[in-house]
Amino acid sequence: MTTPLVIGLEEEHARVIAAAIDGELLVQPNLDDGSVNWQWADALEVWRNLANDGPKADQIVVALFPKVSDPASLDTIDLVGWVERCEVAFARWIAALGVAQRRCADGGSITAIVDRVAPLDSAGRSAETSVSDAVEALVRSLARSEGGRGVRVNLVTTPARLTKLPVVDPQPPLTSFPGQVADQVISTCRMLLSDDAVALTSTVIHADGGRSWR
Amino acid sequence: MSTPNTKVVLISGASGGVGAGVALACASAGWNIWIMARRATEAQAVADQANTHGGFAQVFVGDVGDPASVRSAVAAIIESHGRLDGIVHNATSGLSPMPTTLAEVPFADVGDHVGVSLRGTYLLAAEGHPHLVAAQGSFVVLTSEAGFEGKARLPVYAAVKAAQRGVIRSLAREWGPTGARANCVAPLASTPAMTAAFANDPAMATRVLARNPLARLGDAEADIGPVVRFLLSDESRYVNGMTLMADGGSCPIT
Numbered sequence: 001m002t003t004p005l006v007i008g009l010e011e012e013h014a015r016v017i018a019a020a021i022d023g024e025l026l027v028q029p030n031l032d033d034g035s036v037n038w039q040w041a042d043a044l045e046v047w048r049n050l051a052n053d054g055p056k057a058d059q060i061v062v063a064l065f066p067k068v069s070d071p072a073s074l075d076t077i078d079l080v081g082w083v084e085r086c087e088v089a090f091a092r093w094i095a096a097l098g099v100a101q102r103r104c105a106d107g108g109s110i111t112a113i114v115d116r117v118a119p120l121d122s123a124g125r126s127a128e129t130s131v132s133d134a135v136e137a138l139v140r141s142l143a144r145s146e147g148g149r150g151v152r153v154n155l156v157t158t159p160a161r162l163t164k165l166p167v168v169d170p171q172p173p174l175t176s177f178p179g180q181v182a183d184q185v186i187s188t189c190r191m192l193l194s195d196d197a198v199a200l201t202s203t204v205i206h207a208d209g210g211r212s213w214r
Numbered sequence: 215m216s217t218p219n220t221k222v223v224l225i226s227g228a229s230g231g232v233g234a235g236v237a238l239a240c241a242s243a244g245w246n247i248w249i250m251a252r253r254a255t256e257a258q259a260v261a262d263q264a265n266t267h268g269g270f271a272q273v274f275v276g277d278v279g280d281p282a283s284v285r286s287a288v289a290a291i292i293e294s295h296g297r298l299d300g301i302v303h304n305a306t307s308g309l310s311p312m313p314t315t316l317a318e319v320p321f322a323d324v325g326d327h328v329g330v331s332l333r334g335t336y337l338l339a340a341e342g343h344p345h346l347v348a349a350q351g352s353f354v355v356l357t358s359e360a361g362f363e364g365k366a367r368l369p370v371y372a373a374v375k376a377a378q379r380g381v382i383r384s385l386a387r388e389w390g391p392t393g394a395r396a397n398c399v400a401p402l403a404s405t406p407a408m409t410a411a412f413a414n415d416p417a418m419a420t421r422v423l424a425r426n427p428l429a430r431l432g433d434a435e436a437d438i439g440p441v442v443r444f445l446l447s448d449e450s451r452y453v454n455g456m457t458l459m460a461d462g463g464s465c466p467i468t
Contacts, residue, residue: 041321052317073388074336074381075343079281082336087328090377094324094370098316119383119455126384130332133361133380134373140364141372142316202364 004193005057005103007096013065013181017113020186021193023061026051026099028092034084041091048095056105059193062096063113064089065181068161071124085127090134097138107150111192112139113185116157118211121167128162136204143202152201154192156185159208167211174209184208221245222295222349223446224287224342226278226334227305229256231405232356232434236302237261239439240446241269246295250274250287251305278305279329284337288345298345300446303338303378304356305330306371311411313367324370331374335381339396346394353389353396354445355382357457359465361400367415375400379457386455395454397445401438402461404431428462437462 004023008014010030018025029047031040066089069081077085093114100110116132117125136155143153163178171177184207191197192205206212223240227233229251237247241264249264249271251257257273264271274290276283291298307327314323335355346353360368361375378398385396402422408431412419423429432438441460444450459465 038321038325041325045321048317074339074385075388077336077340079333079337082333086332086336086377090328090332090373091321091324094316094319094321094373098319101315102317119387122380122384123387124384126336126381126388129380129384130377131380133383134377137361137364137372137376138316138369140362141366141369142364144364144366145315145369 002056002058002105004059004061006061006063007099008063009065011065014063016182017061017063017186017189020182021059021061021190026054028064028096031088034080034088036079036083040088044091044095048098051099052102054103056103058105058108060100060104060108060110061113061189061193062100062110064092064096065115065161066092071164073124074126077127082127086130089131093131093135093138097142101142101146104146104151109193109197110142110151110153111189112155113189114155114157115162116206117159117162118206118208119214120211121159121163125162132157139204140202147201152197154197154200154202155204156188156192157204157206157208158185159211160184172209172211177209177211179209221299221446222291222297223300223302224248224250224291224298225302225304226250226338229253229260231407232401232403232438233302233304234260235403235434235439236304236442237264237271238267238435239443241265241267241271243443244268247271248274248287248291250276250278252277278303278334278338281337284341288341292345297349298342299349299351300354301338301342301346302354302356302442302446303335305334306407307331310371311368311407311414313414314370316369319370327370327374332377335378339381339385343389343394347392350393352446352450353385353394354442355398357398357400359400359402359459359461362465362467383455390454395451397453397455398457399438399442399445400457400459400461400465402426402432402464403434403438405434422464426462426464430462432460432462
């Protein structure tokens with residue numbers, strides 16, 4: 001078994017996840033320029049292409065937790081803000097899952113972890129919700145493309161960082177909602193990476209205390 | 215021309231394919247249609263056809279991913295009609311049917327997908343919302359079954375289509391108190407883009423049709439256009455935040 005690979009940003013959650021699974025952390029670069037014309041994407045593409053050439057891993061976790069912005073209705077977000085909240089995050093996931101695609105060994109497992117608010121709590125989170133839905137589709141696309149070589153690809157979502165309390169009724173079944181990222185996703189992530197989940201691919205698990213029902 | 219029973223609707227990417235079908239379906243109801251597209255000649259041809267369907271169609275040549283272009287389009291409509299009842303975002307990147315992988319896709323291509331589909335959704339929503347509130351109108355985004363199930367060879371396309379659904383789900387909750395609505399339609403139709411995708415992946419036609427209970431592709435005007443028109447109309451005034459599958463049962467999301 002190879003050392004697990006964790007792809008993340010320069011922040012605490014990725015480090016905690018890497019430590020929890022004894023993984024090596026591969027950090028995406030900071031992007032200084034949030035320009036609306038995507039100049040920052042060059043750095044991301046260079047990073048992806050270099051990272052693609054690293055050693056294969058049997059288990060890969062992709063856990064991107066960008067800086068959290070305050071909830072804001074779409075109408076109040078200017079284009080620069082939209083690019084920062086939505087488009088940069090979207091592009092980061094493309095790059096990170098591209099590296100995971102290339103570096104996952106045959107028969108291996110990829111688990112992504114993404115911020116996601118439940119549909120009931122999605123007002124003010126249009127940018128973030130678009131990204132989490134995009135990641136669901138990216139995971140399912142990878143599950144399809146990599147399934148032939150035995151690679152499983154799954155997703156865990158967490159509302160912990162994006163949800164502002166109080167939330168509208170009905171309250172979620174578990175009073176621990178929205179919880180903390182590490183507490184809620186690491187055990188699920190371990191399960192999805194392991195052979196216990198041998199038949200699971202393209203699966204999305206909302207680790208949100210029952211707040212979502214789709 | 216506007217009467218109390220007609221709608222004024224902006225449709226992006228309506229110079230062909232599903233967008234043209236939506237334009238023609240709306241025209242057949244006698245509505246005022248503004249076709250926003252980059253291809254002037256093709257857009258005018260659709261407008262000419264719409265005018266023979268009983269509608270009143272005009273063309274605005276522009277790029278839905280460009281803020282100034284969207285602003286000008288909406289301003290032109292308000293200047294002409296004094297209202298905007300509906301917005302349909304159908305435009306997608308010309309790269310939509312081009313196979314790629316996440317490990318290799320050029321980020322210029324990713325930017326093109328995002329610019330047209332996702333930024334276009336944002337710009338149309340932001341610019342159009344005040345007018346949709348005034349008209350108690352409706353925003354409809356054309357997404358895809360790819361956004362639910364993913365696509366092995368079209369992962370970026372699938373991702374932007376899913377992302378649009380996320381935006382609409384949030385908008386429905388943000389806009390609801392203002393009376394404006396937001397929904398998606400996920401069509402499966404015979405279009406130039408679908409033809410190109412079949413050409414790039416010859417086995418795709420068999421895969422697509424084999425799982426479709428109706429065993430055919432939809433017709434953009436007859437099968438998809440009326441569904442979008444319904445979501446634009448007052449008949450759907452209690453439908454909000456939904457993705458309506460107009461795919462013959464191909465993608466069994468229930």
